[in-house]
Amino acid sequence: MTSTDTIFAVSSGSPPAAIAVIRVSGAAAADAIEALCGKRPAPRRASLARLHDANGALLDEALVLWFPGPATATGEDLAEFHCHGGRAVLAAVERALAALPGLRAAEPGEFTRRAFANGRIDLAxxxxxxxxxxxxxxxxxxxxxxxxxxxxxxxxxxxxxxxxxxxxxxxxxxxxxxxxxxxxxxxxxxxxxxxxxxxxxxxxxxxRSERLGEGFRVVLAGPPNSGKSTLFNALVESEAAITSPIAGTTRDVIERSVAIGGVPFTFVDTAGLRDIGSDEIEGIGIERAHGQIGRADCVLWLGEEGQGPEGAWEIATRSDTVDFMAKTAARHTLSAITGKGLAGLKEDLVMHARENLPKPGEVxxxxxxxxxxxxxxxxxxxxxxxxxxxxxxxxxxxxxxxxxxxxxxxxxxxxxxxxxxxxxxxx
Missing domain, CATH: 1.20.120.430 (tRNA modification GTPase MnmE domain 2)
Known part of the structure; x- marks a missing residue:
């Protein structure tokens, strides 16, 4: 691979699609247009053309654009073929381009790397x-x-x-x-x-931007059978965690990433916290739960009031049950089964995350x-x-x-x- 090669690739989405764009960048871009179209169109104007291979077989009817360098996206001569987006059409056009001297398929990121190498963009x-x-x-x-x-x-x-x-x-x-x-x-x-x-x-x-990539990390913590998995499923809107009245059902960490109100979140369901697990596996899960609490941006504490980690939100769950235990300082009281109070919790999480994640439009x-x-x-x-x-x-x-x-x-x-x-x- 050398930077003097002329490269080509499909730069639009995966086929099939209504339209697909094939980009060609390099010194032989103009030759590629002339080889497939028979002539070179006027610069920076879309022209309708019939594409033929070296044997004269019709490949497609497409819009063709010609951008002379260096004032292009890559800093080189650039051509675009806006073809019909069928797999066979694209394969045929790519075969025709590959058969031309000096042309080869592009590597991942090679168009952007050429833009960087030619001073069109910098590293940041x-x-x-x-x-x-x-x-x-x-x-x-x-x-x-x-x-x-x-x-x-x-x-x-x-x-x-x-x-x-x-x-x-x-x-x-x-x-x-x-x-x-x-x-x-x-x-x-x-x-x-x-x-x-x-x-x-x-x-x-x-x-940092890594916070945006992973999302605001919310850990659900509490003793066994405190409703963590039920609330977790309600927040991620899926049956990701198994729920059961049997203590210790959740034995490992379960993570799901979702977006709420345009804000990325990673919700983490953990094993029930208690002094002694029923077996070695549950004990490992409890140890991992403590580790997740240490990594959390926010901890939702579903256990006995005042027993959670410092700074955790007190959440009173199962408000729909007859044996519901209220919390005097609950930040939210809710039922994950009926959904009552769930919207308020989500709104509060979104507002809290926005305060701790990069602001919209901020680098x-x-x-x-x-x-x-x-x-x-x-x-x-x-x-x-x-x-x-x-x-x-x-x-x-x-x-x-x-x-x-x-x-x-x-x-x-x-x-x-x-x-x-x-x-x-x-x-």
């Missing part, structure tokens, strides 16, 4: 695009599209320009340090360093981006404790390198392989 935008393609909820979509549209990249570029200005002040002070009337760094230098570090720290303090940093900005803040923090201008300049260079690595000006092939391998073929 590519990561946002990958998150956008995998988004399943409104919050995930909103955060991903902000990153894909370059919000983080523009902010990082602004930080980098300010850092360059600070580095220039250090260089100027070094150039004139031997002169008797040299004044050194201006008084505002330290303030500007602190302001820049403070702005970056605000981004670091935001909820959420992933682990890699968080680490790079952390390196920049660390370097800027070191600067404030230094008197040696050479060391100050080196720490500013280290912070600048962190910004370059953030947007992909300095990166490794292994990291790029891992990122673009997340994309589907055709993107």
């Amino acid at each position: 935008e590519a990561e946002g695009l990958a998150d956008l393609l995998s988004a399943e909820t409104e919050l995930q979509r909103s955060a991903a599209i902000s990153n894909a549209s370059g919000a983080l990249s523009r902010t990082a570029d602004d930080w980098r320009e300010r850092l360059l200005g600070l580095s220039a002040q250090v260089e100027a002070a070094l150039d004139f340090s031997d002169e008797e009337d040299a004044e050194g760094l201006p008084e505002c230098f330290t303030w500007n360093i602190a302001d820049l570090a403070g702005e970056i720290q605000e981004w670091l303090d935001r909820p 959420a940093l992933n682990a890699r981006q968080h680490a790079r900005l952390g390196e920049a803040v660390e370097a800027l923090g070191t600067v404030r404790g230094l008197d040696d201008l050479l060391l100050v300049g080196e720490e500013l260079r280290r912070a600048r390198l962190a910004f370059d690595r953030l947007v992909g000006r300095a990166t490794t092939e292994d990291m790029l392989d891992a990122l673009f391998g997340r994309f589907c073929i055709g993107k």
Whole structure:
């Protein structure tokens, strides 16, 4: 595989479909159009054409678009065939393209990787695009599209320009340090360093994008037969957990991810908590339940009032039964069987999750981006404790390198392989 190959792939959804789009990118894109259509259409205008293979057999009648590079999505010559979306049609067109010299099928993410390599997008935008393609909820979509549209990249570029200005002040002070009337760094230098570090720290303090991927984690906890599995099934709207009057029915952790009100959640049903399990397997389940409580963003406590983990929500369940035990400080009283009170619990969870997840339209940093900005803040923090201008300049260079690595000006092939391998073929 080389970057000089011309690549092609179906970039629309899986067939069959009404219309399917086959993209071609590379130096031989124009040759591919002429080979299948007999002529090259006007740039950036949809043209109706009959597609033929090398033997002259009719393949399909399609809309054809021609985009000369470098002002294209990939930065290369680009062609699109908008064909009928049947499997046989697509297979025939792909066979015809594969038979042309210099063309080959694209690898996963190769179109986007070429866009990055040709400077059409940077690394942060590519990561946002990958998150956008995998988004399943409104919050995930909103955060991903902000990153894909370059919000983080523009902010990082602004930080980098300010850092360059600070580095220039250090260089100027070094150039004139031997002169008797040299004044050194201006008084505002330290303030500007602190302001820049403070702005970056605000981004670091935001909820991370991984929270959006996994969802707000809600653990249902309590003793055996407290109604955890019944409530769990009601929240995820499926019979995921077995319910039974027999104590210890749930012996392991059960997880389900759902979206409520556009917010991603992961609900976790756990084994009933008691001092001694009926057997070794139940004991393992109880141990795992304690582990899940430690990982939870929110714990719904269905047991005796005041006996749950610190910060847990007191939930009084089974309000429809004759032996119902009310809680004086219940956050919610409900019946998972009749549904009474369930809507209020869901609404409360959505509001609580929104307060603790990235805000709509706000860029959420992933682990890699968080680490790079952390390196920049660390370097800027070191600067404030230094008197040696050479060391100050080196720490500013280290912070600048962190910004370059953030947007992909300095990166490794292994990291790029891992990122673009997340994309589907055709993107």
